[in-house]
Amino acid sequence: MVNIRSLDPSASPLDFYGSELRRLREEAGLSQQQLGDVVYCTGSLIGQIETAKKVPTRRFSEQLDAALMTGGLFTRMIGLVLKSQLPTWFQPYADMEARATYISTYQSQLVYGLLQTADYARAVLSVDNPERLDELVAARIERQRVLEREHPPVVCVVLDEAVLYRKIGSAEIMRRQLAHLLSFKDHPWVQVQILPFESGQHPGLLGSFTVLRFDDDPDLFYVPVYGGGHMTADQQVIRERSVGYARLQATALSREDSAALIERVMEERYGHQPGPEVA
Template sequence: MTHINTLDPGASPLDYYGYELRRYREAAELTQRQLGDIVNYTGSMVGQIETARKLPTQDFSERADAALGTGGALSRLVELVMRSQLPGWFRQVAELEARAIEICTFHTHLIHGLLQTKAYARAVLGSLDQTDLDDRTEVRLARQRIFEKEEPPVFWAVISEAALRQEIGGPEIMRGQLAQLLTFEDNPRINIQVLPFSAGVHAGLQGSFDLFRFASDPTIVYTEGYGSGHPTANPDTVKDCSLRYDHLRAAALSLKDSAELIRRVMEERYGEPRASVA
């Protein structure tokens, strides 16, 4: 197998994962094909992961852990692998998401990445670049595992109504994305409010931003440009954006009314029948 004897486990988290997978497989006296048959992946896929030419998924890692008796080692490692595949300028943001006890976001034209479906994320990421699209999509979705932690962060999202109506990927993908937002209705740790067009002038007209709050570290404000991110703990900026966010939440619809607007947009714009009310 190409590079299998020269793979440097210290080169990157992806290389280390491949090295460990090969080590566990050989200790179990299994060929790549045999392991593939057990975990329902091809032997070729196992080989590509072992040689750091293909990203492992969470599903693959969990199956390989079970097959090889690793005690969950690969599943724990895959999160680090996924984070290492993010654009360099965005890795700090993923670390902030993983450490924060509260995340407050305001987005004007897209659904936040932590709430995106696979189809929606794929459509967004593939708008100009189809290269390694499957892997890049998996990397983005892996960030959502912060909600599976024993103590997940409290997440507040104020979303402009424009993001609901901006058709990304077609009606079917948008129906799925809006349906995904509605699945959080009864989750007190994931709160979604829609800022309606009727709000008019509002405190977020300067653009999207995120607030990350921590148990003991200073709050950080994050804004984003083309191919660059700008985190800051500047007290004046944090104070200003915190005030803006309070006003945005006040101007947005309630959680209940936001869910109702999402349902209405699904019906009127994307053809999803609304559930009847008893």
């Protein structure tokens, strides 16, 4: 049965997307099943998206634009829709991250979000959000589009060596994640360095943090906390953390030595293992 639940287009970006999809589909004289046949999905999925029960993907949006000849309407909307799926407390940081021209981050536990593969992100996000997993993974991957801009930010990432050894998901997921990190070895705007265990005490012992710099706005310091995050433009904090980050970079392995370590761990720890994998 066709779902005709009323939507308030102003309730959320997802509701607006759904109401526009229904309006344009009906204007085209197509049923949900007929449109589904055109964009290679079920009529039920069309109905779920029209009633804001399912979050669309970027590919689906591009297919809609082609099928309904909307001039790119849904492709333009999808970024806002996916961003709205991020936790409310994280959205201000995501907005600033997307505007930054220089991102410096130290990560003690996990690969930085902008460099995560979809499978790695899914494994991470499944711990606390299994009921909204698809939406959150799509939102995290959408954040990474900042690296594809015509003028992307400079991204400097220092990862604790422990990140390479912490098995997230499975050995195969980790192997692909480390291979993805290696793909940035010669990237002009992304630098990945590993802080080795032998560094001992260092300025990142209190945990992960990120410094964002902008062309025309004050720098921002961000630190994640359990169930939230703290962001500040306090200049003394920025000064201290910027110096701390410079020391982390100086202590970390060079870009080339970091790549060599990543490759060694990828092969030795997550290389092909005969027989079933032990969890």
